[in-house]
Amino acid sequence: MTFLLQTTVGMLGNFSIFYHYLFLYLTRYKLRATDLILKHLTVANLLVIFSKGIPQTMAAFGLKYFLDDLGCKLVFYVHRVGRDVVIDATCLLTLFQVIMISPGDSRWAGLKIRAPRYLGTSSILCWVLTVMRSVLIPFYMTDKRNNTNIIVKADYDYCNAVYSGIITESLYVSLLLLHDGFCLGLMVWARSSMVFILHRHRERVQYVHGNTVSTRSSPESRATQSILVLVTTFVSFYSLSSIFQVCIILFDDPSWLLVSISALINGCFPSACPFILMNRISSVFKVLLSLDEERNTH
Template sequence: MAASDVAVGIIFLLQTVVGTLGNSSLLLHYLVLYFTGCRVRHTDLILQHLIVANLLALLCRGVPQTVAAFGVKGFLNDFGCKLLFYLQRVGRGVSIGSTCLLSVFQAIKISPENSSCSELKVKAPKYIGFCIYLSWILYLLVSIMIISQMTGKRSNNNITSMKDFGYCSAVHPDKILQSLYVALLTFPDALCVGLMLWASSSMVLILYRHKQRMQHIHKISSLRSSPESRATKTILILVSNFVFFYTLSCIFQVCVIVIYNPHWLLVKMAAIVSGGFPALSPFLLMRRDSSAYRLGLSWIRNRKNPDFRRNV
């Protein structure tokens, strides 16, 4: 086994283990809140689906990549390859949709009462569940196209007719089908990224205007130190990291698709970058405050008051 394969395997292993632990701890946090009867925020529902999507994308890509990097060959058949790539694509898509919905909802939530979004502030919470499940359905349907392309890795395949992913292979599709597939995947992704950039710009502008207004009228309390401000800044950091990793991932993915027989290092780098956001995002969400403290505080207050609504 080459040293380069071992190094890549260690990177995949660390990324998968750290990301899985981070997402699992957050998911456990929300499960404890649910079973203790706490009424959670509207954004927490979005975050729960984001965590599940991150776990799906991490495990379906990271585990087989790690196993293949450490020299295990032929451990997946055709069905296994189709299923793993399908679930990984669904997880990646729902992660994009959830991050987009989170940023748009937060931008509406902190918008001024006299803005054009004032009516949406009342209606938006009612449609969160619908938008999340619509995202799942959309990417479950769009990702079906990848099933026909993926197959198990076989040593007797003509290398010019197959694209090697290390543990699975992909049949070079017809140019028309490939264009259709790229268009179907690119359109919802581009729409989500555009909405995220709009929402992020709106949040930055709202925070800046509020800060200027508070300084002008010499008030001590401001949105900057409020829970909503902290949540907004956390979401801005989350979105900026998503856009960074998504842009890099798109560059690598385009190179893998365009190049007929891409180098194995390019394929591995595309996989590593693709797993960057799912592995990092739970720790960005945790930085706002201590999860352990929130769990304990929520549980104690809920015992005292069943109708407690979290404000942190």
């Protein structure tokens, strides 16, 4: 029931965002620069939910043999592509925000004009690199019926991961840790930079206005809180996801509990993203752009 609830909520939320952008496209509404990244993020979320949430829910209800060998390879390959694109798209969004609010004398100033033009190319590049990076997945996945002359490494209830050699497993773990560690570290640095910029702006505003500043929460404070929620939620889920993925690969015959918790964690961010993070991303970007416009007027 937990997998079913998570999958249903995630599908409803992401399809709502998808239809929202489809409606804006059909009505020729001019989208913001960040909307392009959010569209790619929504598609990647749906891929994760379809390839992991639905099969895991079917397996939890007792269906074990609904995928053949090709189906297992395809489902796990699509899941890996969707998962990594979610990480890449969120990291790209964070970097774009840092560039757009950077002061005019910073090292990012030269990219502020060109950055919006490169968002489309950067998003497509994320997909291409992820598709190429995930080619190792099909080599160690097979269906439940194919149990002859193979060594089962891990049981995913509806598919099996087979032993594919020390070199292949070591290469896969290295690529996983390198990609996830780099993106998560870059996101933490970028979010920290935004918090620092907002803090400096708030101090400058307080110095200019003195004691006349309202006691209400300032836009900088609200944006800072949203940034902290974003980075904490995202980094927590995907750090745990990376740890569980590595444990499943390195352990021989990992327990059912470990596999199930890993699948549940992998679906948390894609399911919660439309309800919690999309609104915060939008509100943060509006505040950051307003600060940038205010800086340019002065």
